[in-house]
Amino acid sequence: MSPYTAASLKAELNSRGWRLTPQREKILHVFQNLPRGNHLSAEELYNLLDGRDEAISLSTIYRSVKLMARMGILRELELAEGHKHYELNQPYPHHHHHMVCIQCNKTIEFKNDSILKQSLKQTEKEGFQLIDCQLTVMAICPEALRMGWPSALPSNWSCTRVLSERMQQEHLDNEEAN
Amino acid sequence: MSPYTAASLKAELNSRGWRLTPQREKILHVFQNLPRGNHLSAEELYNLLDGRDEAISLSTIYRSVKLMARMGILRELELAEGHKHYELNQPYPHHHHHMVCIQCNKTIEFKNDSILKQSLKQTEKEGFQLIDCQLTVMAICPEALRMGWPSALPSNWSCTRVLSERMQQEHLDNEEAN
DNA sequence: CTCCTTGCAAACTATTTGCACATGT
DNA sequence: ACATGTGCAAATAGTTTGCAAGGAG
Numbered sequence: 451m452s453p454y455t456a457a458s459l460k461a462e463l464n465s466r467g468w469r470l471t472p473q474r475e476k477i478l479h480v481f482q483n484l485p486r487g488n489h490l491s492a493e494e495l496y497n498l499l500d501g502r503d504e505a506i507s508l509s510t511i512y513r514s515v516k517l518m519a520r521m522g523i524l525r526e527l528e529l530a531e532g533h534k535h536y537e538l539n540q541p542y543p544h545h546h547h548h549m550v551c552i553q554c555n556k557t558i559e560f561k562n563d564s565i566l567k568q569s570l571k572q573t574e575k576e577g578f579q580l581i582d583c584q585l586t587v588m589a590i591c592p593e594a595l596r597m598g599w600p601s602a603l604p605s606n607w608s609c610t611r612v613l614s615e616r617m618q619q620e621h622l623d624n625e626e627a628n
Numbered sequence: 629m630s631p632y633t634a635a636s637l638k639a640e641l642n643s644r645g646w647r648l649t650p651q652r653e654k655i656l657h658v659f660q661n662l663p664r665g666n667h668l669s670a671e672e673l674y675n676l677l678d679g680r681d682e683a684i685s686l687s688t689i690y691r692s693v694k695l696m697a698r699m700g701i702l703r704e705l706e707l708a709e710g711h712k713h714y715e716l717n718q719p720y721p722h723h724h725h726h727m728v729c730i731q732c733n734k735t736i737e738f739k740n741d742s743i744l745k746q747s748l749k750q751t752e753k754e755g756f757q758l759i760d761c762q763l764t765v766m767a768i769c770p771e772a773l774r775m776g777w778p779s780a781l782p783s784n785w786s787c788t789r790v791l792s793e794r795m796q797q798e799h800l801d802n803e804e805a806n
Numbered sequence: 807c808t809c810c811t812t813g814c815a816a817a818c819t820a821t822t823t824g825c826a827c828a829t830g831t
Numbered sequence: 832a833c834a835t836g837t838g839c840a841a842a843t844a845g846t847t848t849g850c851a852a853g854g855a856g
Binding site: 519553576577581595 | 697698700703704706725727729730731736738740742743746747750751754755756757758759760761762763764765766767768769770773777
Binding site: 651687710 | 834835836837838839840846
């Protein structure tokens with residue numbers, strides 16, 4: 451899972467009858483230069499390239515990330531936001547898991563090596579080869595509990611902390627896209 | 629997390645200013661009578677009720693399952709098929725995890741108590757209350773490996789076993805909807 | 807020079823929403 | 832009574848696909 455070069459990507463693609471195109475090379479390049487822990491949706495990747503005057507059509511983006519995920523080059527993340535995110539697949543130790551409040555959607559990332567171990571155990575048992583593993587923990591956050599979950603929470607309630615964090619995150623996302 | 633009765637569902641709803649309607653009661657009832665290990669998508673739930681001449685509109689189905697998931701009554705499953713499934717939230721020991729081949733989408737369910745323990749550890753550390761946890765293991769199945777993954781696999785290859793299993797599953801799904 | 811790949815626009819799927827009417831509390 | 836819930840149809844978001852033109856091997 452070492453970093454791909456254009457040449458090794460080409461070899462990998464060609465061996466299955468696929469081709470190395472400028473688009474695929476650019477996409478790989480973006481992910482290789484993405485700060486650790488970051489991940490992009492198809493749309494974010496599109497905007498990022500568009501901003502650099504290296505625009506690639508959205509359909510090609512979708513086709514490429516799906517292909518590269520299937521090849522094991524990219525990792526597909528199912529985050530709470532309802533659309534998929536991608537990042538370079540560098541299994542260990544850069545992967546993390548998610549804990550999300552089912553009441554307000556507040557999400558916390560965490561690392562845990564023992565989960566990887568259990569996944570490995572499971573793949574070995576069935577003769578699979580591990581590529582990636584992701585644990586999602588659904589829970590109720592302290593603020594919701596303090597408000598009296600499950601019964602005493604108004605229907606439109608949301609953790610106060612969540613809003614400001616979301617705004618901060620969006621701010622970061624915007625910077626990153628420039 | 630004991631089975632809800634119409635009365636306890638009503639209490640739970642009312643305490644947050646919501647109401648017990650025949651639709652919500654029917655939906656709860658369906659999930660309570662669902663064989664262990666089964667789960668329904670919004671559409672499947674719609675069809676099931678429709679077949680019983682107890683039709684509920686799709687939007688109401690969507691609104692209800694989302695509400696009940698947020699209340700902690702239902703559990704929302706993100707399976708590989710691209711749409712959400714729901715089942716009664718009876719945390720332990722009926723939950724399971726998934727291992728899926730990123731090459732052919734073959735999916736295997738498995739149980740593992742240690743994952744629940746790790747999730748519990750994480751929720752306690754952050755002061756959350758655990759509701760549910762789901763591990764997804766992305767891997768390459770033995771057949772794909774035998775075919776020479778990652779390089780020597782034709783672009784449209786799919787495990788032979790997968791197709792027949794899918795057909796069997798679809799067959800079961802159809803029976804269940806009647 | 808063949809077949810894969812791209813870009814565009816249109817199609818699609820799962821889900822959400824606006825609104826008028828109906829119904830629990 | 833009055834706010835919440837329902838059903839319908841239309842809207843939306845994310846993603847996929849058909850097709851003609853372009854480009855890699």
